[in-house]
Amino acid sequence: FFPQDIIIKKRDGGALTRDEIEFFAKGVVNGAFADYQATALLMAVFWRGMTPQETAWLTDAMMRSGEVIDLRDLPGAKVDKHSTGGVGDKVSLILAPLAAACGLKVPMMSGRGLGHTGGTLDKLESIPGFKVQLSVPEFRAILQQVGTAMIGQTPQVVPADRKLYSLRDVTGTVECIPLICASIMSKKLAEGIDSLVLDVKFGQGAFMKKKADALTLARAMVETGRAAGKPVRALLTAMDQPLGRAAGHTTEVIESIECLKGRGPADLMEVTLALTGHMLILGGAAKDMADAQAKMQAAIASGAALQKFREMCTAQGGDARVVDDYAILPTAKKQIALTAPAGTRGFVSAVDALKCGHAIMALGGGRAAVTDKIDHAVGLADLIKIGEPVAPGTRLCTLHVNDDAKAVRAETLIREAIEFSSSTPTREPLIQDLIS
Numbered sequence: 001f002f003p004q005d006i007i008i009k010k011r012d013g014g015a016l017t018r019d020e021i022e023f024f025a026k027g028v029v030n031g032a033f034a035d036y037q038a039t040a041l042l043m044a045v046f047w048r049g050m051t052p053q054e055t056a057w058l059t060d061a062m063m064r065s066g067e068v069i070d071l072r073d074l075p076g077a078k079v080d081k082h083s084t085g086g087v088g089d090k091v092s093l094i095l096a097p098l099a100a101a102c103g104l105k106v107p108m109m110s111g112r113g114l115g116h117t118g119g120t121l122d123k124l125e126s127i128p129g130f131k132v133q134l135s136v137p138e139f140r141a142i143l144q145q146v147g148t149a150m151i152g153q154t155p156q157v158v159p160a161d162r163k164l165y166s167l168r169d170v171t172g173t174v175e176c177i178p179l180i181c182a183s184i185m186s187k188k189l190a191e192g193i194d195s196l197v198l199d200v201k202f203g204q205g206a207f208m209k210k211k212a213d214a215l216t217l218a219r220a221m222v223e224t225g226r227a228a229g230k231p232v233r234a235l236l237t238a239m240d241q242p243l244g245r246a247a248g249h250t251t252e253v254i255e256s257i258e259c260l261k262g263r264g265p266a267d268l269m270e271v272t273l274a275l276t277g278h279m280l281i282l283g284g285a286a287k288d289m290a291d292a293q294a295k296m297q298a299a300i301a302s303g304a305a306l307q308k309f310r311e312m313c314t315a316q317g318g319d320a321r322v323v324d325d326y327a328i329l330p331t332a333k334k335q336i337a338l339t340a341p342a343g344t345r346g347f348v349s350a351v352d353a354l355k356c357g358h359a360i361m362a363l364g365g366g367r368a369a370v371t372d373k374i375d376h377a378v379g380l381a382d383l384i385k386i387g388e389p390v391a392p393g394t395r396l397c398t399l400h401v402n403d404d405a406k407a408v409r410a411e412t413l414i415r416e417a418i419e420f421s422s423s424t425p426t427r428e429p430l431i432q433d434l435i436s
């Protein structure tokens with residue numbers, strides 16, 4: 001093959017063969033496809049699209065561009081969850097120990113935050129000592145011993161995605177459903193899972209702003225999973241306001257531990273229990289959603305889920321005493337309560353998740369470029385939710401800050417994010433669709 005022939009074929013609207021796609025995925029790693037040729041093909045795919053078959057082949061070829069973890073010798077069903085990301089989305093921190101306490105193996109490889117969205121690895125790293133960069137043998141050992149391990153992608157897993165994503169990021173080819181689908185699914189399938197649950201978010205704070213686009217992506221990923229022989233279920237969930245009442249790193253770890261103690265906010269628990277419930281069903285640990293709910297409630301009430309969180313922390317080098325003493329976590333110098341101004345009456349009608357994400361970035365808790373350092377201590381807590389009543393002096397949010405000048409900018413953004421109305425706003429359901 002010659003790269004230029006493959007580029008021309010896609011440019012002119014043709015469907016690529018499995019061998020051509022394989023040559024491309026291998027070529028970006030071994031140099032047979034130069035960066036300029038790879039980006040030309042990515043742009044051609046952006047405009048011309050890919051059939052479900054091409055997308056499945058691309059996913060498979062990308063997955064096989066590096067190490068595919070084989071967990072077949074580990075007893076139990078290996079089930080993971082992936083979220084397309086949002087603000088305050090700390091579901092993984094609750095779901096992984098909860099699912100493990102209910103009998104699943106949860107091999108989770110997560111990412112870091114970029115732009116206004118947070119990343120699981122950054123949140124975990126606010127726990128002193130917690131190591132997310134583990135080798136595959138360490139990952140496997142913890143998975144066997146604890147039932148869950150939460151790590152960053154190892155350099156050996158899906159090198160084609162690392163290369164392609166960095167090219168897409170700077171060439172206007174990120175927002176392309178077959179490419180997003182292959183990027184996400186190749187990484188998840190390389191973890192050695194038997195099945196997968198997806199949280200595809202839509203709305204202001206999500207990667208996909210429009211529900212229709214989220215639905216298309218969800219369908220593409222479910223279909224790609226099926227082509228790989230792995231059952232996949234996707235939930236379509238709203239990301240108009242942050243999930244839960246905390247966003248940042250330390251603040252989200254605390255809220256996650258509170259959830260495992262049975263004191264989580266309703267919206268966060270609703271999404272977490274729905275996703276974990278589908279994992280239990282796919283993994284054969286529950287026969288239906290009612291059974292799954294009973295098992296999850298029991299694991300929370302007995303402390304078994306919290307105990308899994310402790311075990312995971314310890315196994316990954318983290319200080320498990322955080323569970324009982326939040327002061328061990330990095331703490332910001334100051335907490336500033338933002339309250340509703342004089343004259344406010346009625347209900348909260350909007351808490352713009354995107355603006356909240358920007359407020360966290362303004363505080364120093366986000367990353368504009370992959371190499372940026374983040375401050376784990378800063379963030380938001382006690383965030384008011386859509387539909388809650390307000391009067392002058394009602395707390396809207398607590399800012400955790402380390403720098404007064406940054407706090408001013410964050411306060412402006414939070415005040416812009418929160419809107420009021422005189423009547424109760426109509427609420428769309430948080431979970432809007434199940435695709436399987």
Ligand code: URA
Binds near residue numbers: 165174183
């Ligand atoms: N997340 C990924 O991992 N890949 C994409 O292409 C988009 C979001």
